[in-house]
Amino acid sequence: MAKILIGITSSIAAYKTIELCHLLKKGGHSVKVILTKDANNFVTPISLASFDAEVFNGNKYTDKDVLSHINLARWPDLILIAPLSANTLAKLAGGFADNLLTATILATLKPVYLVPAMNKNMWQNKITQFNIQKLQEYGYKFWGPASGLQACGDNGEGRMIEATEILENINHTLLCDQELFSGKNVVITAGATIEAIDPVRYLSNHSSGKMGYALARAFASHGANVYLISGTTNLDIPNNIKKFIPVTTALEMLNSCIDNITNADIFIGCAAVSDYKINNFTDQKIKKQDTHSLNLVKNPDIIANVKEKNPQLFVVGFAAETQNIVEYAINKIKTKNLDLIVANDVSNNKVFGHDDNEVIIIDKSLNITITMRANKNIIAHQIIERISINS
Numbered sequence: 502m503a504k505i506l507i508g509i510t511s512s513i514a515a516y517k518t519i520e521l522c523h524l525l526k527k528g529g530h531s532v533k534v535i536l537t538k539d540a541n542n543f544v545t546p547i548s549l550a551s552f553d554a555e556v557f558n559g560n561k562y563t564d565k566d567v568l569s570h571i572n573l574a575r576w577p578d579l580i581l582i583a584p585l586s587a588n589t590l591a592k593l594a595g596g597f598a599d600n601l602l603t604a605t606i607l608a609t610l611k612p613v614y615l616v617p618a619m620n621k622n623m624w625q626n627k628i629t630q631f632n633i634q635k636l637q638e639y640g641y642k643f644w645g646p647a648s649g650l651q652a653c654g655d656n657g658e659g660r661m662i663e664a665t666e667i668l669e670n671i672n673h674t675l676l677c678d679q680e681l682f683s684g685k686n687v688v689i690t691a692g693a694t695i696e697a698i699d700p701v702r703y704l705s706n707h708s709s710g711k712m713g714y715a716l717a718r719a720f721a722s723h724g725a726n727v728y729l730i731s732g733t734t735n736l737d738i739p740n741n742i743k744k745f746i747p748v749t750t751a752l753e754m755l756n757s758c759i760d761n762i763t764n765a766d767i768f769i770g771c772a773a774v775s776d777y778k779i780n781n782f783t784d785q786k787i788k789k790q791d792t793h794s795l796n797l798v799k800n801p802d803i804i805a806n807v808k809e810k811n812p813q814l815f816v817v818g819f820a821a822e823t824q825n826i827v828e829y830a831i832n833k834i835k836t837k838n839l840d841l842i843v844a845n846d847v848s849n850n851k852v853f854g855h856d857d858n859e860v861i862i863i864d865k866s867l868n869i870t871i872t873m874r875a876n877k878n879i880i881a882h883q884i885i886e887r888i889s890i891n892s
């Protein structure tokens with residue numbers, strides 16, 4: 502179990518951190534807490550100590566330990582500041598070390614996660630936004646904030662995310678360190694395929710590739726050799742992957758999959774593949790007419806082909822549907838003999854191009870897991886956690 506250091510700053514959302522400490526202790530983690538001086542107005546050391554958390558108060562030096570900021574900086578596996586006030590956020594961006602919390606953060610080499618909570622105007626203020634950008638550039642990760650009704654009555658971005666979501670993020674972060682897929686070969690398709698109509702026009706879809714790229718990064722962080730076969734996207738090639746294979750058409754994607762699955766352990770078909778290609782492709786630009794009919798012919802089904810050619814391979818499919826999501830997904834898992842399917846409700850422009858998503862994961866025995874709406878990076882870790890259980 503992990504050693505977690507939590508900084509609590511002065512915000513009305515601090516009560517959520519008491520629940521978080523409770524959840525972390527229940528999960529068997531060791532917790533130490535640093536309260537800023539003003540945070541004492543919102544939570545008391547006694548309320549935290551009741552969860553067995555060792556609590557340190559605002560001052561840098563204690564009678565017991567004059568080097569407490571150095572010792573606290575070295576102790577944890579992970580540091581969290583929740584809630585993070587605009588004031589402490591600005592201090593961190595400026596490199597201040599004027600209290601025990603800021604001094605500890607400046608002295609640590611451990612990963613630091615920031616969970617902001619503040620009024621929407623404080624959050625949107627250009628100075629705060631500038632500080633956030635600076636901290637992100639320095640490698641600090643932000644969890645949240647969420648949008649919604651605020652304690653002051655305003656409605657907007659700035660609410661601290663819930664304790665359960667923070668716990669989930671912590672668990673995923675800790676899980677990442679475990680290298681669940683060390684040395685495994687994982688082939689992933691992502692993005693949209695393109696089918697040319699003529700030299701100028703094409704048939705495609707709205708897929709951004711974000712989910713597939715998030716999966717590629719997540720598998721790479723778990724030690725897998727990732728082969729990413731990508732249709733069109735505007736995304737940067739993920740770091741630490743073994744091979745990046747750009748393709749255009751469904752047929753190219755299929756051929757590349759067949760070439761790369763020979764030694765694969767897991768295959769994930771996340772690309773949005775065009776179901777049809779043009780049968781009457783013309784190599785000259787089609788001139789404008791009142792009407793023009795496209796003659797479409799079915800493309801091969803990549804996931805079904807991959808499973809058929811390599812039945813031992815653990816194959817995960819994606820099902821983007823606008824209605825009857827679970828029913829269609831179950832039908833797909835059965836007809837294509839898949840090991841797992843991730844179903845997406847793509848109605849009302851909810852998924853394509855967005856950074857967050859919510860999915861339904863169904864395994865061969867038809868066990869169903871529904872995720873909460875979250876960033877696609879977090880969803881990717883939830884999916885691969887399920888793959889590690891099932892594969």
Ligand SMILES: Cc1cc2nc3c(=O)[nH]c(=O)nc-3n(C[C@H](O)[C@H](O)[C@H](O)COP(=O)(O)O)c2cc1C
Binds near residue numbers: 513514
């Ligand atoms: C009732 C109340 C609620 C507050 N809530 C927040 C908050 O949610 N976020 C924030 O950034 N500041 C909030 N503040 C302002 C901070 O308490 C103030 O900036 C403080 O100096 C921050 O100190 P710290 O960062 O050392 O904890 C609040 C103040 C009061 C009186």
